[in-house]
Amino acid sequence: MQNTELLTPVIPLIQKIFDKNGPDADDYSQILELVDQIPTEEIEDFREAVSPILNPNTIIGFSYTKPFGYNGDFFIIEKIYQQYVNPAEKYKKWDTFFHTLPAAIAVVNRKKLAVEILTKLNETANPLEKQVMILGSGPVNEVNEFLNNHPASALKFDLLDMDKRAIAYAKNKNKNYLGSMNFFNQNVIRFQPDKPYDLIWSAGLFDYFKDKHFVYLLKKYYAFVKEGGEMIIGNFNVENPSRKIMEVLGDWFLFHRSKEELVKFALQAGIDKNKIDVITEPLGINLFLVVRK
Ligand SMILES: C[S@@+](CC[C@H](N)C(=O)[O-])C[C@H]1O[C@@H](n2cnc3c(N)ncnc32)[C@H](O)[C@@H]1O
Incomplete structure (x- = not known):
């Protein structure tokens, strides 16, 4: 990971969130603000920093990895409708966070x-x-x-x-x-x-x-x-x-x-x-x- 100006202060925050197995409700606005500010050229570095959740075990990681080969497949949509939360400790807070997103x-x-x-x-x-x-x-x-x-x-x-x-x-x-x-x-x-x-x-x-x-x-x-x-x-x-x-x-x-x-x-x-x-x-x-x- 590069130590870019934006990401340097972000890393401790991400680490803190991973240390407690994902965001709590009072972290949500900070994460959203952070993501909104990421310039295009730093997106890949940011994804690397959160790579432990960018896999099909989380809803957002399911979208990222596209196991069916495309975005918006029937399975992810069904997970959204059913408000599915992976019960595993390291994923469940991330799915809970996902379901609070306005989209x-x-x-x-x-x-x-x-x-x-x-x-x-x-x-x-x-x-x-x-x-x-x-x-x-x-x-x-x-x-x-x-x-x-x-x-x-x-x-x-x-x-x-x-x-x-x-x-x-x-x-x-x-x-x-x-x-x-x-x-x-x-x-x-x-x-x-x-x-x-x-x-x-x-x-x-x-x-x-x-x-x-x-x-x-x-x-x-x-x-x-x-x-x-x-x-x-x-x-x-x-x-x-x-x-x-x-x-x-x-x-x-x-x-x-x-x-x-x-x-x-x-x-x-x-x-x-x-x-x-x-x-x-x-x-x-x-x-x-x-x-x-
Ligand atoms: C995001 S899902 C929406 C499913 C459903 N309409 C809903 O709102 O719950 C999109 C669906 O459209 C299908 N799809 C995508 N492109 C299509 C195309 N060109 N022709 C037919 N189906 C398509 C996908 O396979 C997927 O099941």
């Missing part, structure tokens, strides 16, 4: 929002079936929670994910509800729907796409929204207080976007101005572009 709370909030939206759609469903498509469906946690509460629902789900491990996990998790679910192990870019949907939902996917792909996919899937239906796309807000720690410790990079950018994309996709809205989860960190038809 982690926003991810849990977005799942709650999805359940609310499904619940509302369900009120208009029975006895008619309503068709729902989820793009980048991951662990299918929101549908699971919804169906736990509404096992006789007339909502039918098409679930699309390019990772076959995500599909296998989600099928197992939802084994009681497979009669209401069709899984598609495909890439959203290539998938061709063969029916229209009342709701197309996607969270945790479009913020990995460049602008031109965002607009392309929005246009492509909007064509499969029924009259009276809607498509809702989540994207992290440019105002994300956890952005730097996600990037520095988690090596987790996203295309953060503003409300205005999301509206601009919808207009570029040819969607009428009065059919466009942007909503948020309670922290305002996950934005949702809503386009109605």
